[in-house]
Amino acid sequence: xxxxxxxPSFAKEGSSSGEVGSAREPLLVGVHDSESYxxxxxxxxxxxxxxxxxxxxxxxxxxxxxxxxxxxSTLSGISWYNLSSVEIGLLTSGSxxxxxxxxxxxxxxxDFLGRRRELILAALLYFVGALVTxxxxxxxxxxxxxLIYGIGIGLxxxxxxxxxxxxxxxxxxGQLISLKEFFIVLGMVAGYGIGSLFVVTxxxxxxxxxxxxxxxxxxxxxxxxxxxxxxxxxLRAVQGKGDVQNSxxxxxxxxxxxxGEASGDSAHREVDExxxxxxxxxxxxxxxxxxxFQGKCLxxxxxxxxxxxxxxxxxxxxxxxxxxxIFQSAGxxxxxxxxxxxxxxxxxxxxxTGVAVLIVDKLGRRPLLLGGVSGIVxxxxxxxxxxxxxxxxxxxxxxxxxxxxxxxxxxxGPIGWLMxxxxxxxxxxxxxxxxxxLVNFGANALVTFAFSPLKELLGAGILFYxxxxxxxxxxxxxxxxxxxxxxxxxxxIEAKCL
Numbered sequence: 146x147x148x149x150x151x152x153p154s155f156a157k158e159g160s161s162s163g164e165v166g167s168a169r170e171p172l173l174v175g176v177h178d179s180e181s182y183x184x185x186x187x188x189x190x191x192x193x194x195x196x197x198x199x200x201x202x203x204x205x206x207x208x209x210x211x212x213x214x215x216x217x218s219t220l221s222g223i224s225w226y227n228l229s230s231v232e233i234g235l236l237t238s239g240s241x242x243x244x245x246x247x248x249x250x251x252x253x254x255x256d257f258l259g260r261r262r263e264l265i266l267a268a269l270l271y272f273v274g275a276l277v278t279x280x281x282x283x284x285x286x287x288x289x290x291x292l293i294y295g296i297g298i299g300l301x302x303x304x305x306x307x308x309x310x311x312x313x314x315x316x317x318x319g320q321l322i323s324l325k326e327f328f329i330v331l332g333m334v335a336g337y338g339i340g341s342l343f344v345v346t347x348x349x350x351x352x353x354x355x356x357x358x359x360x361x362x363x364x365x366x367x368x369x370x371x372x373x374x375x376x377x378x379x380l381r382a383v384q385g386k387g388d389v390q391n392s393x394x395x396x397x398x399x400x401x402x403x404x405g406e407a408s409g410d411s412a413h414r415e416v417d418e419x420x421x422x423x424x425x426x427x428x429x430x431x432x433x434x435x436x437x438f439q440g441k442c443l444x445x446x447x448x449x450x451x452x453x454x455x456x457x458x459x460x461x462x463x464x465x466x467x468x469x470x471i472f473q474s475a476g477x478x479x480x481x482x483x484x485x486x487x488x489x490x491x492x493x494x495x496x497x498t499g500v501a502v503l504i505v506d507k508l509g510r511r512p513l514l515l516g517g518v519s520g521i522v523x524x525x526x527x528x529x530x531x532x533x534x535x536x537x538x539x540x541x542x543x544x545x546x547x548x549x550x551x552x553x554x555x556x557x558g559p560i561g562w563l564m565x566x567x568x569x570x571x572x573x574x575x576x577x578x579x580x581x582x583l584v585n586f587g588a589n590a591l592v593t594f595a596f597s598p599l600k601e602l603l604g605a606g607i608l609f610y611x612x613x614x615x616x617x618x619x620x621x622x623x624x625x626x627x628x629x630x631x632x633x634x635x636x637x638i639e640a641k642c643l
């Protein structure tokens with residue numbers, strides 16, 4: 146491909162694999178220019194992708210009440226309310242299986258569609274899935290709707306962190322990506338609350354699932370209005386999928402829309418820096434599957450997939466999904482109202498996520514991960530000890546549960562999604578993040594499926610001790626492997642951290 150005559154040329158000897166091995170690399174010889182931006186303008190490119198997270202969280206929160214509504218002989222409004230345990234599993238986990246399918250699809254089509262169009266497609270699937278589920282005439286159609294909605298989750302959870310990371314100003318990138326986790330929790334709380342309102346209504350489950358459709362419309366229209374990711378535009382141009390100069394002009398206009406008119410000349414400088422970086426590390430060809438397991442990309446995959454794996458196998462799905470039973474086992478009779486417990490825990494999660502959002506770009510990623518996961522280790526030890534030795538001290542279980550939830554929400558919850566959005570090189574970001582999201586949902590499904598039989602086989606106490614040992618391993622992984630990315634542009638992260 147002919148090079149852009151207005152771009153400086155950089156030596157590329159030995160750079161085809163994307164390795165950083167020369168002091169001539171642009172981002173290693175100087176500090177990038179400061180970015181000018183309007184906070185108000187920067188909020189909208191976050192808000193509409195984050196609605197994908199809100200709809201994901203809402204599904205988690207609403208499904209518990211929807212299941213009770215569907216199983217009610219008097220309030221379900223259907224003749225097929227007597228569901229088997231397998232059918233209940235398909236109902237509750239249908240969106241999770243759909244998310245796994247969506248993650249596989251994202252791996253194959255993300256770089257072709259681009260972040261913006263992938264989010265528009267996710268919004269469409271959210272809308273269709275919600276309507277199919279709400280108007281389902283029988284159980285197979287209900288499951289189909291859950292799967293369609295879940296595919297939307299998989300695409301949204303893949304594209305949203307990428308779009309936010311690639312469009313957010315560096316000084317507030319951590320806050321904005323972490324706010325996506327805040328929106329997931331906000332969706333969960335909304336799901337619990339709306340579910341509690343409709344659970345006593347005839348055919349209330351239809352309203353619970355249908356409520357998400359107008360939000361999906363807002364998400365889709367918002368993403369239609371927003372421009373494509375400037376980094377994706379430039380990458381496609383360098384790979385021969387468009388004219389470089391034209392793509393550069395479009396990328397500058399996109400940055401001005403994304404950052405506001407205050408961005409001024411900094412938009413031109415940032416585009417020049419991105420193009421210089423792309424020219425240096427040789428990205429003229431599209432990435433192959435094998436390159437995911439080589440050089441920088443392998444290290445990024447190790448960091449990203451490792452974080453989201455530990456995010457799930459340290460017990461997060463189990464502790465949250467069985468919170469009500471933990472309260473009941475601890476002797477709190479009021480916990481028989483599972484919805485009330487879920488709302489209170491959701492509100493607590495919301496507060497702690499807000500704390501992480503406020504400090505992530507000041508304190509950094511590693512301190513939050515190390516501190517939060519250390520608290521998770523202590524909390525899991527307390528929960529295990531309660532069930533094994535301290536069953537006459539129910540306060541231990543409650544303290545352990547609240548400590549776990551709080552520490553998770555300042556560490557693995559927001560920082561896991563933040564790191565996988567930042568760490569992958571641009572050329573392989575779509576596929577790399579696709580694998581990380583697939584690992585996330587796959588591990589979630591595995592832990593959720595395995596918790597009940599393992600609890601019966603080993604007992605809750607031993608199982609929490611196992612989670613505690615895994616959390617200690619994750620702490621070592623974070624300390625030894627995970628880099629600090631605070632204050633670095635995405636291009637600097639690729640150059641200096643991988």
